[in-house]
Amino acid sequence: MMQMNPTTSAVYDETPYPSYAYPRTAPSRLAALGTLFGISPPAPATARVLELGCGMGGNLLPIAARFPRGRFVGIDYSAVQIAQAQVDAAALGLANVRFDGRSILDIPDDELGTFDYVIAHGLYSWVPAPVRERLMEMIGRILAPNGVAYVSFNARPGWDAIRSLRDAMLYRIRDLGSNAERIEAARRFADYMAGHMTADAGAVREVLAREVERMKRIPDAFLLHDHLEATNDAFYLSEVLDHAAAHGLRYLGDATLYAMPLATPSDDDRERIARIGACGDLAKIEQYRDFLNNRRFRMTLLCRSSATPNWRITPDSLAKLRIISDCRPPRPVPPHAKGRLKALPLDHRGKPVGTVAGVTLVACVLAAIEAGPAGLSFGELVATAARALARPRSEVARDFAEAFGNLASAKIVDVALLPPSYALKPAARPHGFAPARLAAGRGEIAPNMRHETVRLDAAQRAVLAQLDGHHGLAELAAALPEVENPAAVLQALADMALLRK
Numbered sequence: 151m152m153q154m155n156p157t158t159s160a161v162y163d164e165t166p167y168p169s170y171a172y173p174r175t176a177p178s179r180l181a182a183l184g185t186l187f188g189i190s191p192p193a194p195a196t197a198r199v200l201e202l203g204c205g206m207g208g209n210l211l212p213i214a215a216r217f218p219r220g221r222f223v224g225i226d227y228s229a230v231q232i233a234q235a236q237v238d239a240a241a242l243g244l245a246n247v248r249f250d251g252r253s254i255l256d257i258p259d260d261e262l263g264t265f266d267y268v269i270a271h272g273l274y275s276w277v278p279a280p281v282r283e284r285l286m287e288m289i290g291r292i293l294a295p296n297g298v299a300y301v302s303f304n305a306r307p308g309w310d311a312i313r314s315l316r317d318a319m320l321y322r323i324r325d326l327g328s329n330a331e332r333i334e335a336a337r338r339f340a341d342y343m344a345g346h347m348t349a350d351a352g353a354v355r356e357v358l359a360r361e362v363e364r365m366k367r368i369p370d371a372f373l374l375h376d377h378l379e380a381t382n383d384a385f386y387l388s389e390v391l392d393h394a395a396a397h398g399l400r401y402l403g404d405a406t407l408y409a410m411p412l413a414t415p416s417d418d419d420r421e422r423i424a425r426i427g428a429c430g431d432l433a434k435i436e437q438y439r440d441f442l443n444n445r446r447f448r449m450t451l452l453c454r455s456s457a458t459p460n461w462r463i464t465p466d467s468l469a470k471l472r473i474i475s476d477c478r479p480p481r482p483v484p485p486h487a488k489g490r491l492k493a494l495p496l497d498h499r500g501k502p503v504g505t506v507a508g509v510t511l512v513a514c515v516l517a518a519i520e521a522g523p524a525g526l527s528f529g530e531l532v533a534t535a536a537r538a539l540a541r542p543r544s545e546v547a548r549d550f551a552e553a554f555g556n557l558a559s560a561k562i563v564d565v566a567l568l569p570p571s572y573a574l575k576p577a578a579r580p581h582g583f584a585p586a587r588l589a590a591g592r593g594e595i596a597p598n599m600r601h602e603t604v605r606l607d608a609a610q611r612a613v614l615a616q617l618d619g620h621h622g623l624a625e626l627a628a629a630l631p632e633v634e635n636p637a638a639v640l641q642a643l644a645d646m647a648l649l650r651k
């Protein structure tokens with residue numbers, strides 16, 4: 151007998167969830183982190199990828215478009231959203247992706263087979279217990295031996311601090327019918343609350359007022375589903391990992407590399423970690439950090455319990471990876487200083503992130519920065535720095551690997567598995583990334599080939615619409631006289647990773 155679905159998709163059918171690309175869910179990203187932690191995950195280009203609660207396919211479609219040899223399945227019980235995903239897959243001519251409009255409760259395991267990567271973004275916290283149980287059970291059954299699963303959830307203790315605001319809004323809208331009415335009334339009441347909480351509320355008043363401000367920047371559909379869904383449960387990381395363990399899964403890492411406690415602990419910290427019994431157990435350290443940071447959201451990577459992640463970074467962990475850096479020195483480094491500089495202050499997106507200390511690390515980080523968005527393979531990075539320093543490669547590799555955790559935690563370096571698949575300079579007749587062209591036809595937000603979400607202005611959207619591989623600068627100028635400098639717009643699109651190689 152089919153299991154009863156204890157929830158209804160009506161709320162998502164009436165108000166679909168805006169569907170975007172989430173960079174941290176990309177299989178190439180999951181593969182890079184799995185490789186870093188030594189579990190040898192399957193190649194993303196030919197991977198089998200399953201997304202649970204895929205909505206309108208805004209996350210899965212750009213991945214399927216980038217990897218034509220992969221096989222993709224998206225499941226979501228909202229018929230309206232799945233219909234849109236199917237229309238878009240057809241418009242993009244993608245034969246490697248299938249969308250299934252059923253509840254995960256109604257899909258038997260043997261129908262699915264095995265998957266190398268499983269993505270469940272925004273599902274675990276927002277579904278009732280039986281669906282949550284099925285979600286973890288399903289991952290436990292279908293994940294390939296070296297596969298990686300991504301499960302995001304609202305985390306405790308951070309979510310506990312704002313729960314009373316959700317409860318107050320739900321209480322206010324309990325008798326209201328349409329989604330539009332509910333959103334409007336919830337917003338008004340939250341605003342009223344922020345202005346009228348009494349001094350008796352103490353410090354909570356400030357916390358909730360800040361949250362109300364934050365909610366003002368959230369579009370209606372996100373407010374409805376992220377805050378006002380019938381189910382919205384937060385969990386401690388340890389609870390989710392216990393749940394995972396019951397289904398043969400274990401902690402691999404956090405999808406946000408810089409948030410992981412990979413930095414070398416100070417002597418003080420080392421002692422404290424030993425005292426709390428968390429030595430060598432990264433998941434325990436992470437749970438303690440959640441208490442200290444009041445963390446409220448997590449993007450957790452799981453692997454099979456039989457896999458053995460190794461969080462101590464060595465040259466071997468980095469051997470198959472590319473090292474990239476998004477940082478810039480505030481002033482250019484003169485060529486004669488390379489290989490001699492002992493300290494290098496760095497900015498990340500305009501904000502200082504710290505200073506790299508020591509000639510070896512400075513040479514390595516400079517090599518990564520100078521390689522631009524493509525970064526360098528670990529071997530190339532070590533060879534470049536070793537040349538500049540006149541030091542043996544093995545020593546440079548060892549020093550860089552030892553410092554990798556500190557550099558990653560400071561957002562100075564990151565890893566990637568694959569070189570960029572997008573053009574850094576526009577070709578004579580550029581091809582725009584098809585899912586971005588489709589999205590740009592509807593609005594300002596589009597997925598790029600780094601699986602990020604980018605915002606496009608009117609000129610960029612108009613030019614992107616023309617980029618079918620038949621239009622060069624002359625044709626663009628003729629077709630779009632209102633665009634002042636098509637060459638500059640093309641380069642901006644290349645910088646946003648929107649042009650195919």
Ligand SMILES: C[S@@+](CC[C@H](N)C(=O)[O-])C[C@H]1O[C@@H](n2cnc3c(N)ncnc32)[C@H](O)[C@@H]1O
Binds near residue numbers: 270
């Ligand atoms: C908060 S939305 C997240 C959508 C998408 N993953 C994203 O992050 O953009 C949750 C999604 O899960 C779907 N969903 C909820 N319960 C489900 C179930 N039992 N089976 C399949 N999908 C479900 C909803 O229809 C909705 O699209």
